[in-house]
Amino acid sequence: MTEAYIYDAIRTPRGKGKADGALHQVPAVRLSALVLNELARRNNLEGHAVEDVIWGNVTQVGEQGACLARSAVLYSDLDERIPGVSINRFCASGLEAVNMAANQVRGGAGEAFIAGGVESMSRVPMTSDGGAIAVDPYLAMKAYFVPQGISADIIATRFGYSREDADALAVESQARARRAADEGRFTSIVPVTDINGLPVLDHDEMIRATDMQSLGALNPSFKQMGEVMPGFDAVALMKYPDLERIEHIHHAGNSSGISDGAAAVLVGTKDFGEARGLKPRARVRATSRVGTDPTIMLTGPVPATERVLKAAGMTIGDIDLMEVNEAFASVVLRFIEHFGADTAKLNVNGGAIAMGHPLGATGAIILGTLLDEMERADRETGLVTLCIGSGMGAATIIERV
Numbered sequence: 001m002t003e004a005y006i007y008d009a010i011r012t013p014r015g016k017g018k019a020d021g022a023l024h025q026v027p028a029v030r031l032s033a034l035v036l037n038e039l040a041r042r043n044n045l046e047g048h049a050v051e052d053v054i055w056g057n058v059t060q061v062g063e064q065g066a067c068l069a070r071s072a073v074l075y076s077d078l079d080e081r082i083p084g085v086s087i088n089r090f091c092a093s094g095l096e097a098v099n100m101a102a103n104q105v106r107g108g109a110g111e112a113f114i115a116g117g118v119e120s121m122s123r124v125p126m127t128s129d130g131g132a133i134a135v136d137p138y139l140a141m142k143a144y145f146v147p148q149g150i151s152a153d154i155i156a157t158r159f160g161y162s163r164e165d166a167d168a169l170a171v172e173s174q175a176r177a178r179r180a181a182d183e184g185r186f187t188s189i190v191p192v193t194d195i196n197g198l199p200v201l202d203h204d205e206m207i208r209a210t211d212m213q214s215l216g217a218l219n220p221s222f223k224q225m226g227e228v229m230p231g232f233d234a235v236a237l238m239k240y241p242d243l244e245r246i247e248h249i250h251h252a253g254n255s256s257g258i259s260d261g262a263a264a265v266l267v268g269t270k271d272f273g274e275a276r277g278l279k280p281r282a283r284v285r286a287t288s289r290v291g292t293d294p295t296i297m298l299t300g301p302v303p304a305t306e307r308v309l310k311a312a313g314m315t316i317g318d319i320d321l322m323e324v325n326e327a328f329a330s331v332v333l334r335f336i337e338h339f340g341a342d343t344a345k346l347n348v349n350g351g352a353i354a355m356g357h358p359l360g361a362t363g364a365i366i367l368g369t370l371l372d373e374m375e376r377a378d379r380e381t382g383l384v385t386l387c388i389g390s391g392m393g394a395a396t397i398i399e400r401v
Helices: 028-042 068-075 093-106 137-142 148-159 163-182 212-216 223-227 232-239 270-276 301-312 329-339 362-376
Strands: 005-011 052-056 084-087 112-120 199-201 259-268 282-291 321-324 381-388 392-400
Touching (some): 005 028, 005 270, 005 362, 028 112, 028 259, 068 084, 084 093, 093 112, 093 392, 112 362, 148 232, 148 329, 163 212, 223 232, 282 301, 301 381, 301 392, 321 362, 362 392
Parallel strands (some): 052 084, 052 112
Antiparallel strands (some): 005 259, 005 282, 112 259, 282 392, 381 392
């Protein structure tokens, strides 16, 4: 099997996903084109240099619809002979794009791909595309559908994580992100500029100082939708009759923020790099994806990691650094407890609680964050994993070369 190498990984800053966010005036197609152009410039990608652009994007409606990947290629300076395909594996779309690219390289279906993703949550609101899982009565009842925030609270209830546990993780995420930003650790960031070249955003916009007292003053975000009849707690308790009630511990401060952003990763063969004088930064060692219980929904990082470790012939102790997407605090707490993970190796530069979660881009963003930190700290192996809506998980192991 041909080895798949990562030659570069870049991203925009993450902007606040609201109308007053710095990236609100920048549509997803332009954010995408920006990182495509920068990746091409940095790596001498002239002509029909890559097989395809594989682009994660969750809310594929309106200006993010109609195969945004192809629109981004045409908006960018890439050769028009390069096609594009948009994919949607919910929160792991950006990582799945990279995994698809790597596995096509490994299988001989192309010498190089650009993979990544984008989401402009300030312009195209989450869930505005509808979706059968939430609106089709038969499917919603069959799957015991509840919103993700309720799922996060189910995890906390089932495994005994308290509000204080979740808030402490959130405080640490913010502190680590602030330190990383101040020390210039996010070297993969490409500033966003306007059409005149003037700066729009050059840093992650949502990092903020916080403490246990300020988080303690916030009301649980999902308590009302869970408890007000007919509430989603009742649905969850039908699925899990062993639970007496659902403890609602998540709020805006210990859950991922709504944000805008894009990221791109260049994946190719050894020959591809040598022909262009490029040095690979890492090798994709193994990938995985799994389906899980669709009601508790967000436990996928555990089985996805077990599967990717088995594929790589490794144990969790062999992994030097880990990125577990902070969709909600309980997702990370569950991962830590299950694997006995060393928190000094996990999300060392903060995560989505501090910096936001631009759905289609996040997987590719945190892959780049991991790679930057592996190089900075001189570590050899890294793991990226994300929980996924409707009950899935995805994971990737990379190693430096």
